[in-house]
Amino acid sequence: AQKVTQAQTEISVVEKEDVTLDCVYETRDTTYYLFWYKQPPSGELVFLIRRNSFDEQNEISGRYSWNFQKSTSSFNFTITASQVVDSAVYFCALSVGGGGADGLTFGKGTHLIIQP
Amino acid sequence: DTAVSQTPKYLVTQMGNDKSIKCEQNLGHDTMYWYKQDSKKFLKIMFSYNNKELIINETVPNRFSPKSPDKAHLNLHINSLELGDSAVYFCASSQWGGEDTDTQYFGPGTRLTVL
Numbered sequence: 001a002q003k004v005t006q007a008q009t010e011i012s013v014v015e016k017e018d019v020t021l022d023c024v025y026e027t028r029d030t031t032y033y034l035f036w037y038k039q040p041p042s043g044e045l046v047f048l049i050r051r052n053s054f055d056e057q058n059e060i061s062g063r064y065s066w067n068f069q070k071s072t073s074s075f076n077f078t079i080t081a082s083q084v085v086d087s088a089v090y091f092c093a094l095s096v097g098g099g100g101a102d103g104l105t106f107g108k109g110t111h112l113i114i115q116p
Numbered sequence: 117d118t119a120v121s122q123t124p125k126y127l128v129t130q131m132g133n134d135k136s137i138k139c140e141q142n143l144g145h146d147t148m149y150w151y152k153q154d155s156k157k158f159l160k161i162m163f164s165y166n167n168k169e170l171i172i173n174e175t176v177p178n179r180f181s182p183k184s185p186d187k188a189h190l191n192l193h194i195n196s197l198e199l200g201d202s203a204v205y206f207c208a209s210s211q212w213g214g215e216d217t218d219t220q221y222f223g224p225g226t227r228l229t230v231l
Contacts, residue, residue, distance in 0.1 A: 033218050039157075045206060045222035089157055095218055103149060103161025103172055104220055 002027045004094050006107035013082055014115050021077040021110045023092030029053075032096045034068065034075045035104065040088040051075060079112075087114045119143050122207050122223040129197060130231055137192045137226045139207030146211055147171075148190035149220060150182060153204040165190055166212075194228075202230045 003026040013019050025034065036048040049059060051068050059066045063080045079086055089111050093104040120141045129135055141148065149172075150162040163182045164172040170182065179195045190207060207223040 035219070037222075043204065043227075044224050045208075047219060047221060050216075050219045091159065093159075095220075102218075103151075103164055103174075104159075105161075106159040109157050109159075 002029075002032075002094050002096060002105040004092050004105050004107035006092055006110050008110045009108070010111040010113065012113040012115060015084055016081050018078060018080050019082050019112065021079075021090050021092075021112065023075045023077065023107060025073050025075065025092070025094045027094060027096055029096040032094060035093040035095070036066065036075075036077050037091045037093060038088045039091065039109070045091075048077075082112075082114045084114050084116055087112060120207055120209055120221050120223040122205075122226050124226060125224060126227050126229075128229045128231065131197055131199060133197050134193070134195045135197060135228070136194070137205055137207075137228075139190045139192070139223055141188055141207075141209040141221075141223075143209055143221065144211070145209040145221075146187060147209060148184065148187075149208040149210075150190065150192050151206040151208060151222075153206060153225070155203070159206070163190075163192075197228075197230045199230050202228055204228070 005024045032053045034051045038046045056068050065078045067076045089109045091109045092107045095102045095104050123138045147166045149164045151159050152162055153159045161174055162176050165184045168184045181193045184190045204225045204227050206225045208220040210218055210220045
């Protein structure tokens with residue numbers, strides 16, 4: 001069975017601070033995908049990034065960056081120079097390969113509050 | 117253009133009623149899903165359909181029945197609604213193969229309130 005742990009239930013920082021959201025996953029499969037989704041107060045789920053298990057390259061997209069380390073089974077998400085619009089619940093998720101119809105296993109989410 | 121759409125956005129109903137939530141995707145994906153998000157924001161897979169065939173059916177009460185008339189639609193019918201069914205239900209879709217393989221795109225959610 002798969003498991004995703006987001007140990008930080010809530011993080012509150014002041015605008016312009018950098019913040020890292022932690023994600024630790026468990027799976028016995030060698031082929032899997034990791035995701036981050038954002039759920040703003042309006043409620044929709046917005047896809048941010050997908051990483052497959054064979055690609056450990058870090059990724060940067062504007063103020064967002066992701067650090068994938070198979071050695072520690074972690075897929076952490078950093079927001080640089082945070083802004084109030086970054087306030088949301090962020091979910092890390094995992095799917096295992098092999099057919100494309102597997103559901104996502106979600107972590108419990110981290111509620112990020114950016115204070116002006 | 118909306119990629120994954122759900123109707124209705126809000127649904128308020130009495131215990132014991134039967135209701136349906138509709139989902140449509142225009143992404144050309146071959147797989148669709150239903151997720152339930154509870155009051156603590158926890159998201160859990162309920163069903164997945166691949167090319168109109170049921171693939172995953174998690175431990176969901178029989179009162180919940182998905183129906184996929186074609187690859188672009190996956191509806192959720194709920195019989196004899198109970199208070200505990202109150203939640204936000206999300207539809208999602210994905211495509212196997214290609215650069216975007218297995219990435220699930222979500223609809224806006226349907227907030228179901230059972231009174």
